[in-house]
Amino acid sequence: MPTQTLYDKLWDAHVVRENEDGTSLIYIDRHLIHEVTSPQAFEGLKLAGRKPWRIDANLAVSDHNVPTTDRSEPIKDPISKLQLDTLDSNCAEWDITQFDIHDPRQGIVHVIGPEQGASLPGMTIVCGDSHTSTHGGLGALAFGIGTSEVEHTLATQCLILRKSKNMLVKVNGAVGKGITAKDIILAIIGKIGTAGGTGYAMEFAGKAIESLSMEGRMTLCNMAIEAGARAGFVAVDNKTIEFVKNRPYSPKGEDWDKAVTYWNNLHTDEGANFDNIIELEAENIGPQVTWGTSPEMVVSVSDVVPDPTQEPDAVKAEGMANALAYMDLKPGTPITDIRISRVFIGSCTNSRIEDMRAAAEIAKTGKVAENVTEAIVVPGSGLVKAQAEQEGLDQIFIDAGFEWREPGCSMCLGMNPDRLEPQEHCASTSNRNFEGRQGPGGRTHLVSPAMAAAAAIAGHFVDVRDIGNGESK
Amino acid sequence: MEAFTTLNGIVAPLDRPNVDTDAIIPKQFLKSIKRSGFGPNLFDEWRYLDQGQPGEDCSKRPVNPDFVLNQTRYQNTQIMLGRDNFGCGSSREHAPWAFYDYGISCIIAPSFADIFYSNSFKNGILLIKLDTKVIDCLFKEVEATVGYKLNIDLEAQSITTPSDESITFEIDGALKHRLLNGLDDIGLSLKNSEDIQAYEERQKLLTPWLFSH
Ligand code: SF4
Numbered sequence: 001m002p003t004q005t006l007y008d009k010l011w012d013a014h015v016v017r018e019n020e021d022g023t024s025l026i027y028i029d030r031h032l033i034h035e036v037t038s039p040q041a042f043e044g045l046k047l048a049g050r051k052p053w054r055i056d057a058n059l060a061v062s063d064h065n066v067p068t069t070d071r072s073e074p075i076k077d078p079i080s081k082l083q084l085d086t087l088d089s090n091c092a093e094w095d096i097t098q099f100d101i102h103d104p105r106q107g108i109v110h111v112i113g114p115e116q117g118a119s120l121p122g123m124t125i126v127c128g129d130s131h132t133s134t135h136g137g138l139g140a141l142a143f144g145i146g147t148s149e150v151e152h153t154l155a156t157q158c159l160i161l162r163k164s165k166n167m168l169v170k171v172n173g174a175v176g177k178g179i180t181a182k183d184i185i186l187a188i189i190g191k192i193g194t195a196g197g198t199g200y201a202m203e204f205a206g207k208a209i210e211s212l213s214m215e216g217r218m219t220l221c222n223m224a225i226e227a228g229a230r231a232g233f234v235a236v237d238n239k240t241i242e243f244v245k246n247r248p249y250s251p252k253g254e255d256w257d258k259a260v261t262y263w264n265n266l267h268t269d270e271g272a273n274f275d276n277i278i279e280l281e282a283e284n285i286g287p288q289v290t291w292g293t294s295p296e297m298v299v300s301v302s303d304v305v306p307d308p309t310q311e312p313d314a315v316k317a318e319g320m321a322n323a324l325a326y327m328d329l330k331p332g333t334p335i336t337d338i339r340i341s342r343v344f345i346g347s348c349t350n351s352r353i354e355d356m357r358a359a360a361e362i363a364k365t366g367k368v369a370e371n372v373t374e375a376i377v378v379p380g381s382g383l384v385k386a387q388a389e390q391e392g393l394d395q396i397f398i399d400a401g402f403e404w405r406e407p408g409c410s411m412c413l414g415m416n417p418d419r420l421e422p423q424e425h426c427a428s429t430s431n432r433n434f435e436g437r438q439g440p441g442g443r444t445h446l447v448s449p450a451m452a453a454a455a456a457i458a459g460h461f462v463d464v465r466d467i468g469n470g471e472s473k
Numbered sequence: 474m475e476a477f478t479t480l481n482g483i484v485a486p487l488d489r490p491n492v493d494t495d496a497i498i499p500k501q502f503l504k505s506i507k508r509s510g511f512g513p514n515l516f517d518e519w520r521y522l523d524q525g526q527p528g529e530d531c532s533k534r535p536v537n538p539d540f541v542l543n544q545t546r547y548q549n550t551q552i553m554l555g556r557d558n559f560g561c562g563s564s565r566e567h568a569p570w571a572f573y574d575y576g577i578s579c580i581i582a583p584s585f586a587d588i589f590y591s592n593s594f595k596n597g598i599l600l601i602k603l604d605t606k607v608i609d610c611l612f613k614e615v616e617a618t619v620g621y622k623l624n625i626d627l628e629a630q631s632i633t634t635p636s637d638e639s640i641t642f643e644i645d646g647a648l649k650h651r652l653l654n655g656l657d658d659i660g661l662s663l664k665n666s667e668d669i670q671a672y673e674e675r676q677k678l679l680t681p682w683l684f685s686h
């Protein structure tokens with residue numbers, strides 16, 4: 001047997017046919033659907049007189065538009081409501097399983113897939129959403145697609161793809177205390193840039209990655225797309241298998257044993273070839289904070305805002321200057337001097353139970369600062385919310401002055417009413433700090449959950465390693 | 474999908490790297506359940522001085538005179554010249570829909586983000602990757618000449634400048650074929666239905682747990 005990377009294995013197992021032009025027809029095991037990128041695909045299907053190829057491979061949920069406040073109230077925005085209703089009716093029409101807004105399992109599509117066992121190791125998983133790379137944390141080939149491809153998946157259970165190149169991102173050693181998966185991935189993006197992974201499938205490996213919890217691996221893979229890679233993944237190990245066990249959609253009985261045998265081969269063979277290898281030393285990674293309008297504009301909390309005049313590449317320097325103007329920051333300002341007025345803890349990057357625990361650990365140490373007008377905590381799913389409440393985390397947040405909300409995408413992109421006002425600085429655990437992403441004119445700083453909670457209490461960024469015993473994970 | 478063969482059109486330069494799909498079409502417009510009508514909101518936050526809402530009549534809104542597409546010389550733009558990592562971020566196909574609806578069916582840049590790249594070709598938009606040095610020259614020429622047009626010939630894989638200089642470009646053969654003929658991917662794939670069924674039968678034995686839900 002020739003040596004293969006994990007990507008080679010995942011790819012080969014899903015080739016239905018190789019086309020003459022060098023593309024392949026790739027089988028899709030799981031198709032996740034949400035309300036924003038699917039209506040035009042269902043409409044296209046109908047207009048062409050086609051029907052879904054395999055109903056049971058689909059799972060749908062509403063997440064982008066849903067309000068995070070009281071769900072018993074009707075949805076105020078009629079356009080959001082139409083989009084939610086359209087998903088309901090499309091799923092009803094084709095008998096596709098859907099977790100609607102009143103279902104306790106409802107949540108962000110990338111949180112509920114793994115939570116339900118609907119996303120499994122070795123699967124090809126797609127969704128009309130770029131952060132589908134999240135599911136790669138389970139050792140799956142998962143990537144975001146556009147609406148035409150959503151329609152293609154519905155109609156054929158396949159996609160026409162050309163194989164990507166292989167990239168290995170190896171993080172050696174162990175991270176210091178207070179450093180999370182979020183800091184690791186931001187540091188990687190800071191190093192290779194937002195286009196560094198373009199054209200590649202990105203495998204994360206090394207001691208620091210193996211040590212991550214499953215939640216951490218999902219956070220890591222979630223932002224592979226921010227490094228330019230459509231898919232990011234981590235090899236299967238015992239943690240993966242333990243995580244998958246006994247979930248509603250996971251295999252049971254004899255199937256389980258067969259699956260485990262299969263999954264145990266889902267790693268890169270010794271000596272397999274990568275087209276590109278990047279290495280980082282975990283011990284050099286500090287708590288990361290973005291200062292600009294692209295995730296690659298990131299530094300450690302102990303650094304200062306960089307100076308565009310020191311950047312040799314003219315196009316890059318101009319990009320930096322534009323970003324500083326938008327963010328209203330001056331070169332040389334210590335990151336810890338940046339004052340914030342809003343805090344958002346949530347999104348498919350950081351809304352799993354481990355994230356809630358890490359933020360609560362810090363929230364215990366004080367009260368939300370006066371200059372912070374709103375600090376919201378939005379769990380990734382109804383089940384995460386219930387678990388957190390069982391552990392009493394909701395009360396910790398509420399006592400400290402945070403708001404405890406209903407699950408959904410929320411202020412990650414502000415399609416629902418949760419939005420930044422122009423000029424506001426926000427400490428956010430989401431994944432994109434683009435201009436206007438969290439609200440027109442809003443200024444986003446991407447950080448880990450512990451760093452966001454710490455900023456909420458201090459009113460500005462602080463080094464989470466300096467807080468209390470600093471024992472947050 | 475409409476075919477793309479040749480295009481002779483006005484070029485507008487957008488001189489910034491990492492233009493993301495949130496900027497191309499902001500989130501509030503994603504609430505539409507249609508594929509068309511996004512053109513007036515292309516680059517909404519850069520193009521207008523107020524905050525746009527879906528369904529609003531854009532002809533009455535205050536425009537940002539500094540934004541490239543608002544300048545008289547760039548009216549009726551059909552080709553956009555961009556920088557590195559064009560179209561990064563969200564997978565929203567509303568981004569190519571907005572370009573197409575606006576009338577831009579060709580974008581030239583040193584590099585594009587993967588999902589935007591494949592989404593564009595599925596909507597009859599040709600994306601051309603050129604060397605950064607060539608792009609630098611094009612930026613200079615476009616900015617120096619009012620009414621600057623490029624002539625694009627997909628079959629010949631060539632771009633002709635107003636001074637009759639010819640630039641050739643590389644493109645994936647499969648994408649070129651689909652775009653030239655305006656082919657429907659789904660129809661093509663469904664011709665392989667038997668292969669898909671055979672694959673499923675094989676996998677039901679090898680990985681039965683993937684077929685139990
Ligand atoms: S949480 Fe944010 S990034 Fe994740 S799916 Fe929702 S909108 Fe997209």
